[in-house]
Amino acid sequence: MSQPVLSVKDLSVVFHLRRGDFTAVKSISFDIMPGEVLGVVGESGAGKSMTGTAIMGLIDPPGEISSTSITLSGDRIDGLDEESLRKIRGRRIGMVMQDPLTSLNPLFTVGEQLIETIRRHLPLSQDEARARAIALLADAGIPDPQNRIDSYPHQFSGGMRQRVVISLALAAEPELVIADEPTSALDVSVQAQIIKVLKRLCAERGVAVMLITHDMGVIAEAADRMVVMNKGEIVETGSVGDIINRPKMDYTIKLIEAIPSITAQNPRYAAAVAKGHSFASEKTDEPLVVVDNLTKQFDLSGSFLSRITGRNRKIVQAVNGVSFSIQRGQTYGLVGESGSGKSTCARMMVGLLPPTSGTVSLEGTDIWSKGAEKKRRSKIQMIFQDPYASLNPRWRVGEIIAEPMRALGIARKPGEIAERVADLLERVRLDPVSMRKYPHEFSGGQRQRIAIARALSSQPEFIICDEPTSALDVSVQAQVLELMSRLQEEFGLTYLLISHNLAVVRQMADEVGVLHNGNLVETGPVEQIFGAPQADYTRMLLDAVPDISKVA
Amino acid sequence: MLAFILKRLGQSILVMLAVALIAFVMFRYVGDPVASMVSQEASIADQELLRERLGLNDPFYEQFFRFIVNALQGNFGISYRLQTPVAELVMSRLPATIELALTSAAIALVFGILAGVFTALNRKNPAAAAIMAFSLIGVSLPTFLIGIGLIYIFAVELQWLPSFGRGQVLDLGWWTTGFFTETGLRSIILPAITLSLFQMTLIMRLVRAEMLEVLRQDYIKFARARGLSKRAINFSHALKNTMVPVITIAGLQLGSIITGALITETVFQWPGIGSLFLSSVAVVDVPVMAAYLIFVGFVFVIVNLIVDILYYVVDPRLRIGAAKGH
Amino acid sequence: ETLRWARQSDALTLDPHSQNQGVTHTFNHHIYETLLDRDVEGNLQARLATDWYVKEGDETVWVFELREGVTFHGGEEFTAEDVVFSIERAKSENSNMRQLHADVESVAAVDDYTVEFQMAGPSPLYPNNITNTFIMDKGWSEENDLTAVQDFAAGEENFAVRNTNGTGPYVLAERDPDVRSVLTVNEDWWGEAPAVTEIVYTPISDNATRVAALLSGEVDLVQDVPVQDIERLAGTDGVKVETGPENRTIYFGYAMDDEPLISSNVTDENPFANPLVREAMSLVIDRDAIRQVVMRGQSLPTCVNMPPFVNGWTEELDACPAVDVERATELMAEAGYPDGFSVTLDTPNDRYVNDEAISQAFVGMLGQIGIDVTLASRPVAQHSPLILNNETDFYLLGWGVPTFDSAYNFNDLVHTKDDEYGTYNIGLYSNPEVDEMIESLGTMTDLEARNGVIADIWAQVQEDRVFIPVHNQVLAYAMRDDMTLAVHPENQPSMTGVVFE
Amino acid sequence: MNDITPTAPKSRLARIVDSDIFYSYRTSPVAVVSSIVAAVLILAAIFAPFIAPYDPFNPRTLNLMNGFTPPMSESFSGSYFLLGSDHQGRDVFSAILYGSRVSLMVGLSAILFAMLLGVTLGLIAGYRGGLTDTIIMRIADVQLSFPSILIALLIFGIARGIIPPNQRESMAIFVLIFSIGLSDWAQFARTVRGSTMVERQKDYVSAARIIGVKPVFILIRHILPNVLGPVLVIGTIGLALAIIAEATLSFLGVGVPPTQPSLGTLIRIGQQFLFSGEWWILFFPAITLVLLALSVNLLGDWLRDALNPRLR
Numbered sequence A: 001m002s003q004p005v006l007s008v009k010d011l012s013v014v015f016h017l018r019r020g021d022f023t024a025v026k027s028i029s030f031d032i033m034p035g036e037v038l039g040v041v042g043e044s045g046a047g048k049s050m051t052g053t054a055i056m057g058l059i060d061p062p063g064e065i066s067s068t069s070i071t072l073s074g075d076r077i078d079g080l081d082e083e084s085l086r087k088i089r090g091r092r093i094g095m096v097m098q099d100p101l102t103s104l105n106p107l108f109t110v111g112e113q114l115i116e117t118i119r120r121h122l123p124l125s126q127d128e129a130r131a132r133a134i135a136l137l138a139d140a141g142i143p144d145p146q147n148r149i150d151s152y153p154h155q156f157s158g159g160m161r162q163r164v165v166i167s168l169a170l171a172a173e174p175e176l177v178i179a180d181e182p183t184s185a186l187d188v189s190v191q192a193q194i195i196k197v198l199k200r201l202c203a204e205r206g207v208a209v210m211l212i213t214h215d216m217g218v219i220a221e222a223a224d225r226m227v228v229m230n231k232g233e234i235v236e237t238g239s240v241g242d243i244i245n246r247p248k249m250d251y252t253i254k255l256i257e258a259i260p261s262i263t264a265q266n267p268r269y270a271a272a273v274a275k276g277h278s279f280a281s282e283k284t285d286e287p288l289v290v291v292d293n294l295t296k297q298f299d300l301s302g303s304f305l306s307r308i309t310g311r312n313r314k315i316v317q318a319v320n321g322v323s324f325s326i327q328r329g330q331t332y333g334l335v336g337e338s339g340s341g342k343s344t345c346a347r348m349m350v351g352l353l354p355p356t357s358g359t360v361s362l363e364g365t366d367i368w369s370k371g372a373e374k375k376r377r378s379k380i381q382m383i384f385q386d387p388y389a390s391l392n393p394r395w396r397v398g399e400i401i402a403e404p405m406r407a408l409g410i411a412r413k414p415g416e417i418a419e420r421v422a423d424l425l426e427r428v429r430l431d432p433v434s435m436r437k438y439p440h441e442f443s444g445g446q447r448q449r450i451a452i453a454r455a456l457s458s459q460p461e462f463i464i465c466d467e468p469t470s471a472l473d474v475s476v477q478a479q480v481l482e483l484m485s486r487l488q489e490e491f492g493l494t495y496l497l498i499s500h501n502l503a504v505v506r507q508m509a510d511e512v513g514v515l516h517n518g519n520l521v522e523t524g525p526v527e528q529i530f531g532a533p534q535a536d537y538t539r540m541l542l543d544a545v546p547d548i549s550k551v552a
Numbered sequence B: 001m002l003a004f005i006l007k008r009l010g011q012s013i014l015v016m017l018a019v020a021l022i023a024f025v026m027f028r029y030v031g032d033p034v035a036s037m038v039s040q041e042a043s044i045a046d047q048e049l050l051r052e053r054l055g056l057n058d059p060f061y062e063q064f065f066r067f068i069v070n071a072l073q074g075n076f077g078i079s080y081r082l083q084t085p086v087a088e089l090v091m092s093r094l095p096a097t098i099e100l101a102l103t104s105a106a107i108a109l110v111f112g113i114l115a116g117v118f119t120a121l122n123r124k125n126p127a128a129a130a131i132m133a134f135s136l137i138g139v140s141l142p143t144f145l146i147g148i149g150l151i152y153i154f155a156v157e158l159q160w161l162p163s164f165g166r167g168q169v170l171d172l173g174w175w176t177t178g179f180f181t182e183t184g185l186r187s188i189i190l191p192a193i194t195l196s197l198f199q200m201t202l203i204m205r206l207v208r209a210e211m212l213e214v215l216r217q218d219y220i221k222f223a224r225a226r227g228l229s230k231r232a233i234n235f236s237h238a239l240k241n242t243m244v245p246v247i248t249i250a251g252l253q254l255g256s257i258i259t260g261a262l263i264t265e266t267v268f269q270w271p272g273i274g275s276l277f278l279s280s281v282a283v284v285d286v287p288v289m290a291a292y293l294i295f296v297g298f299v300f301v302i303v304n305l306i307v308d309i310l311y312y313v314v315d316p317r318l319r320i321g322a323a324k325g326h
Numbered sequence C: 001e002t003l004r005w006a007r008q009s010d011a012l013t014l015d016p017h018s019q020n021q022g023v024t025h026t027f028n029h030h031i032y033e034t035l036l037d038r039d040v041e042g043n044l045q046a047r048l049a050t051d052w053y054v055k056e057g058d059e060t061v062w063v064f065e066l067r068e069g070v071t072f073h074g075g076e077e078f079t080a081e082d083v084v085f086s087i088e089r090a091k092s093e094n095s096n097m098r099q100l101h102a103d104v105e106s107v108a109a110v111d112d113y114t115v116e117f118q119m120a121g122p123s124p125l126y127p128n129n130i131t132n133t134f135i136m137d138k139g140w141s142e143e144n145d146l147t148a149v150q151d152f153a154a155g156e157e158n159f160a161v162r163n164t165n166g167t168g169p170y171v172l173a174e175r176d177p178d179v180r181s182v183l184t185v186n187e188d189w190w191g192e193a194p195a196v197t198e199i200v201y202t203p204i205s206d207n208a209t210r211v212a213a214l215l216s217g218e219v220d221l222v223q224d225v226p227v228q229d230i231e232r233l234a235g236t237d238g239v240k241v242e243t244g245p246e247n248r249t250i251y252f253g254y255a256m257d258d259e260p261l262i263s264s265n266v267t268d269e270n271p272f273a274n275p276l277v278r279e280a281m282s283l284v285i286d287r288d289a290i291r292q293v294v295m296r297g298q299s300l301p302t303c304v305n306m307p308p309f310v311n312g313w314t315e316e317l318d319a320c321p322a323v324d325v326e327r328a329t330e331l332m333a334e335a336g337y338p339d340g341f342s343v344t345l346d347t348p349n350d351r352y353v354n355d356e357a358i359s360q361a362f363v364g365m366l367g368q369i370g371i372d373v374t375l376a377s378r379p380v381a382q383h384s385p386l387i388l389n390n391e392t393d394f395y396l397l398g399w400g401v402p403t404f405d406s407a408y409n410f411n412d413l414v415h416t417k418d419d420e421y422g423t424y425n426i427g428l429y430s431n432p433e434v435d436e437m438i439e440s441l442g443t444m445t446d447l448e449a450r451n452g453v454i455a456d457i458w459a460q461v462q463e464d465r466v467f468i469p470v471h472n473q474v475l476a477y478a479m480r481d482d483m484t485l486a487v488h489p490e491n492q493p494s495m496t497g498v499v500f501e
Numbered sequence D: 001m002n003d004i005t006p007t008a009p010k011s012r013l014a015r016i017v018d019s020d021i022f023y024s025y026r027t028s029p030v031a032v033v034s035s036i037v038a039a040v041l042i043l044a045a046i047f048a049p050f051i052a053p054y055d056p057f058n059p060r061t062l063n064l065m066n067g068f069t070p071p072m073s074e075s076f077s078g079s080y081f082l083l084g085s086d087h088q089g090r091d092v093f094s095a096i097l098y099g100s101r102v103s104l105m106v107g108l109s110a111i112l113f114a115m116l117l118g119v120t121l122g123l124i125a126g127y128r129g130g131l132t133d134t135i136i137m138r139i140a141d142v143q144l145s146f147p148s149i150l151i152a153l154l155i156f157g158i159a160r161g162i163i164p165p166n167q168r169e170s171m172a173i174f175v176l177i178f179s180i181g182l183s184d185w186a187q188f189a190r191t192v193r194g195s196t197m198v199e200r201q202k203d204y205v206s207a208a209r210i211i212g213v214k215p216v217f218i219l220i221r222h223i224l225p226n227v228l229g230p231v232l233v234i235g236t237i238g239l240a241l242a243i244i245a246e247a248t249l250s251f252l253g254v255g256v257p258p259t260q261p262s263l264g265t266l267i268r269i270g271q272q273f274l275f276s277g278e279w280w281i282l283f284f285p286a287i288t289l290v291l292l293a294l295s296v297n298l299l300g301d302w303l304r305d306a307l308n309p310r311l312r
Ligand SMILES: Nc1ncnc2c1ncn2[C@@H]1O[C@H](COP(=O)(O)OP(=O)(O)OP(=O)(O)O)[C@@H](O)[C@H]1O
Pocket: A015, A022, A024, A042, A043, A044, A045, A046, A047, A048, A049, A050, A051, A063, A098, A214, A473, D001, D002, D003
């Protein structure tokens, strides 16, 4: 076999922090061959991104890199000075950074950033560089690249931005591409397309790819070999098929088990079927929540004047005549690609955003009618998409959880409140001592549990969960989902579960609605939707989901 | 965009009316113009006569209305002190102030931004710490003291630069400029430095703080990952992103350079509207004071408008209005 | 030779009759001329008039004989009709000089070089009033529509505000108000050719900057020199300072009527109405300390509210009693204020030399006898209306005497306040007998008898302690040391008097 | 995020000492030195009556003949003046101590007042948006058009009409605080408004709205703590400016009486003696002001960096 494109020996990354050193990566070694895709997986904080950043020489103080050697096609690249590194970065190693939304400079057009990078590394004229930039965008699947090249990043959707970042990484035809979560912001269909581009590069030009992700499905689909990391160390390495089908180490086994599969049937459905009951026909009670013909328009017209005269009106139809109902004690899953109106629905149902038309009724009362506020506040709660942003960083966890009790007058005496908070924390499996701490002192999974504890604090009947696990890695996600199911059983809660992770929805929901451009294209019992989807859009969505079970 | 400008212009008119109104209320408390207009032997009856003639005995709203009507026609009356038409007086002083303000603003911007970038890039460097500390002297001493200190060092002791005035100016008819004569250029140095010190400190600190923030953004890291040169990263990518807040403050500061020029112009006997205003306050020359305030109000309004437009130029995210998901 | 001359402020206008203000007159004296003016001792001297006297047989007429062969800058000949025109203009409604000519009923040209002033009654001291009334050319004025003095309220500018045509030693070459004015010598002037052939006049309002400009050699002559800088300037190579007395007294005054004070803790009566309190106050002021420390030796302590130049001044009146705090304390107890009282002193802070510091020093001295003074210090633009409206209990003021006669002080400061008289009688002192004597002064022709009345009035004023005078101001001009310019008592220096070494 | 899970709750003090801010403070010599300097100056001002050898505010104790005594020498009447005496025979050292008191009181109160007003209006403008925002921001425009001198004159004139004459001088200091504060609020309002507009979008605000927390409490308890960082920094620069503004206003007759000089007034007085050789009258008060401004601002700088978690 030929020489590896990248060879890493004994790489360590140490952060010199005030409370002692923290080793993010512990002497790891691995190689990547030309044309090979190496998948790197592991739970959040395992050191995956650090490894990639360290290879680029981009670790900032107080971080420090040490290694025996890092070679790129035989050339040592560790310990080089900043200037020599600049010649390698972008030119020989391309990198896709983890967060595409913030990786692009918002003040420069996509084209400017591409051309700048191309001309820095390749001897091309302005026009040639522009032509190349357009070709790159087209490769990455951006429609109409001639026109879109002069757009600013904010004019692109998250998925498009991610594709631009990929084009940028590929701009100077590097030998090695380090792609850190390149598809995390994409819907499944676009994700599939990107994976195709990467694979084609490997095949056609022998480029080596280091693909960092926590989505096992993507690995299964794209990678040849994979590395499993935990706490800065490599736990296991081998071919994708080997590891997924025959994991050896405990950690790997746990990780693989935690992955919800899109093809696995809903457990309750499966149980019901096993017992011979029919799962879908429980629709006997009066539904708890009824959404009827819900519509939301956003008026984006700039000025007061044009709003009055009605000229130049720019109206976004975010939600369009959506109707569905949710049974008490059940979970309704709402799926759909990014921007399809899921969160907007949620905000109207919780009382944050008045609907343009249509009604949301809870136990028969319209929550937007006069005098319904009290009921709405005490019975509906929401868990937000980003747990960190929904916790006030300046408040202690105890205060955060206690706020709904105070505001709704559920408990008033300090002693009683403290008791209840402690109880709630225990229920979400957190140490009651943590009520003294601030949100930033918790991990993502723990924060999500705090958010759940707060939602439970007001003793609601109905909880809207907007992407409750999107910020979490698979193992933590599994814990949170498990917790939610347990609480549902305990308190008889009703959930609206919003997610673009279809596997999660299949596992959790009793009924499912599919949103597309604000329209509810399909709704029905979970196994009906997943098992026999009716709408084209649903079918397309389901087809695009990568799945580990496809690995041979 | 046009609608936005029109809306802002409408608001601006209200702002200016408010400025004029408050100014008028204020004049009652600044002193009595008559007391400083008559000589010490003028009898009470004479003073009363003058007050009557100047319309100072009319009800407040009548005086205000008259002022607004006249001002709309570009007529700000006659200066009580210098007995020349106020509009003419202000116009003849304007070039001096504007040249001083622009020079100071340029100094403040250029040095403020350079020093801000330098101190942000070399946060631990002792030279940067020294610049940070030294710049504070600019804000902790009164302007008049700094001005006199500079005069003492550079005019009296070293005799390098003139201590007062504008030097020789070139009269272009509608404008007088000191930019094309040697004495004119030498004369502007000290007052411009004095006037710019405060704004320079502010801009420098602001740029530094914003730069530190921006340099840690992902897109800077990504720019490094793309192998861009240091200069492109620091001055093109990072600096441009610090500009939005800097423009806000710098814009406000350009306005306050003009109000801040009061003391500087007086110390350096700079023949601008600032010193004109202060001499007018001393003798309660109401027409000049009113015209000055209207002018300054106008400057602020224009500057704010330009700042808002500049936002659009610098930050494309603002161009499509408020369209934003969450 | 060119003289670069700096002072605190600029002439307000070049219209000779529009403003009665020292700085304006000083500047205009170089362009326009008056019938008479004052020399550096303060004596009247001939200028455009060569002789002046009361008409024989008619005590109410003043005769002025005019200088012949004088021409205006525009070439017009100077004659009696210019004088008639100018005096009438100065008397006209919008003129600020009219008060000085209030007694003139009419002016008539007897021939080309003689004018007669018909007065309302005998006015023996009238010539003192014309030292700042400038003569304009009638023809030029009429041509430029200048018969009336500018009316502010009309909102129009007057030609004379920026253009001149006088008979004086200099011709206006350049004028930028507040910034710079240039005067060049008038080759055809009737007097002796002055050594200064060009004057560059620049107002510099900041004290320190003005001094710096002289030190750096950017100007040759500086007026309005701060007293604390005199010593340093005098000790600097190439610079010298001329000092001399000014015709102005700085004094304190207080409310003397029976109304309770506005700002005092004594609310049922006016402590200042008690003569014992006033005496105590006058015993406690240490004028020598003020002179030595506050004024740096640059003042002439006095106990009468008039400078030595003024008719009626005597050494006895001027002399001060020794400071006696003990006696003052007794007096306060006797007056019924053993613990003193509180009051606010209003002082300007930008008008007279070290005005605020003088007041502050007096506050300390009054503290020794229990008078607890709060000092309220303001720019003169706010101080003036305050005191003119009698909204003060206790104040500082300076008074100049342009006529060089005591009657000027009496009319404005001592006579009971009414429409005509007592404009600056801020303490509301009122004594009908004194009022009567003051009114009689205006028409008395027997100068000796008149001086007797003046002495009587002063005796009463001093006995009643209407004022607490502090000192007469001293003027200082700083200049290059190769030139000389004497200090003028009215602060009206003429650059024709400059001599170069 | 580094997941550190301390097992037992610590005492409040221990938690403070252990906090990142305190750590950054301990390891920053600039912060330590400037906080010591600021503390010394502020304590000296507070305890002026116990430290100062003389009482410069009591005119009865002054002897004019002691004027212009150079530093470290005996005066006419035999008093010893460490930093010399001024033109009224006041001990410069004592005057600085007492003057700092006045200046700090005026400066701090004015800045606090400006902050209170500016932050309140900024919060409201940023949270409500729309017409409220436009009105508040245009008022800020109007305010910015007036030099603070004129605002002070206006307020003083109005106050003169309201306050009875014998209380005017004692009210002067409050009028002064009010005037300076009123001319400074706009910049706080602008800053806070910007940050509030960002914060109000965040989900923790939505979370509070869902349970019906009143807007006032959302603003005060949720948003305010999150927008206070830059406010503190502007406030520290503002302190020096407020002290200087006070001096200018006192000169215009709307400030403290010259018999009770503030630091700024001392500088203004001392400036007259710049050319005449009595340098100490200007020098010591000016140095005090520079030290005060420098230490407070360097502390502000440090605080800005320390509060920014990315810079730790
Ligand atoms: N600037 C820093 N200072 C201290 N520790 C850091 C810093 N940056 C990252 N770390 C720590 O290094 C460890 C590895 O981080 P890294 O970003 O590589 O995780 P990851 O595997 O990419 O996780 P994720 O899937 O969440 O992106 C984490 O525990 C993180 O807390």
